[in-house]
Amino acid sequence: MMARLQIGLAASVGLAITLLAGCSARLPGQPTEAERWRAPNEITDFNQLYTQNCAGCHGAGGRLGAARSLNDPLYLAFVTDDALRQAISKGRTGTNMPAFSEQAGGHLTDQQIELIVNGMRAHWSKSDDFKGVELPRYSVDASSTATNNDIATKALQAGAASRGGATYKTYCSSCHGSNGDGGSAGSIVEPNFLNLVSDQGLRTTVVVGRADIGKPDWRGNVPGHPMSAQEINDVVAWLAAHRKTTTVAVSKVEHSACLNMK
Numbered sequence: 001m002m003a004r005l006q007i008g009l010a011a012s013v014g015l016a017i018t019l020l021a022g023c024s025a026r027l028p029g030q031p032t033e034a035e036r037w038r039a040p041n042e043i044t045d046f047n048q049l050y051t052q053n054c055a056g057c058h059g060a061g062g063r064l065g066a067a068r069s070l071n072d073p074l075y076l077a078f079v080t081d082d083a084l085r086q087a088i089s090k091g092r093t094g095t096n097m098p099a100f101s102e103q104a105g106g107h108l109t110d111q112q113i114e115l116i117v118n119g120m121r122a123h124w125s126k127s128d129d130f131k132g133v134e135l136p137r138y139s140v141d142a143s144s145t146a147t148n149n150d151i152a153t154k155a156l157q158a159g160a161a162s163r164g165g166a167t168y169k170t171y172c173s174s175c176h177g178s179n180g181d182g183g184s185a186g187s188i189v190e191p192n193f194l195n196l197v198s199d200q201g202l203r204t205t206v207v208v209g210r211a212d213i214g215k216p217d218w219r220g221n222v223p224g225h226p227m228s229a230q231e232i233n234d235v236v237a238w239l240a241a242h243r244k245t246t247t248v249a250v251s252k253v254e255h256s257a258c259l260n261m262k
Contacts, residue, residue: 049116069210088117089113174221
């Protein structure tokens with residue numbers, strides 16, 4: 001009797017194994033390898049990394065987000081790999097761009113940051129479109145290894161706000177108004193806007209434009225007359241000169257009350 005039970009059990013097990021094999025050895029509800037949970041620092045898929053860390057601001061697929069579109073071949077031809085790494089790793093001071101590097105308090109490894117940089121180029125670059133095009137420099141000093149903030153400072157030093165006003169009227173006023181405070185494309189001297197964008201962000205927008213909202217790049221403001229390197233520096237300096245530092249007053253009463261809270 002025992003022998004028959006053992007034989008029957010063995011047959012049942014064998015049948016179950018055969019059935020499972022016929023179903024790709026996956027039980028109902030069992031996740032595929034791609035669906036399995038992974039620790040955040042183990043994710044190596046570009047699409048997943050981008051979706052989880054970048055799409056909220058830069059848009060699904062790199063377009064039509066609140067922040068700059070990254071799926072922009074001209075932008076990717078203009079920006080350097082080092083600048084992309086720095087922006088992702090350390091964020092952008094004075095903007096809503098946070099730091100993602102583990103060393104800066106974020107949760108992305110150096111390898112994952114490299115995967116995002118390389119993934120953007122692999123999926124969205126069209127380098128052949130810009131062969132023979134003399135792109136303005138991302139930084140004023142092409143050999144500079146300075147931080148993004150240092151690069152922006154050099155750009156302002158290289159430009160002159162006094163000249164930038166005339167440059168602005170030539171290239172920008174038809175859309176943004178004679179003083180920058182509003183035209184068909186809205187104000188670009190609005191304090192709230194300038195307090196949310198870095199100097200490098202201003203430079204990038206002047207050079208690359210915003211194709212997603214119809215803003216032309218440095219070649220398209222005046223047909224047949226692209227902006228020169230000096231004109232770019234000057235208009236960025238002029239825009240930055242409109243930025244106002246906001247001072248927040250701290251109530252002594254509230255401060256005292258906070259100190260007394262336990």
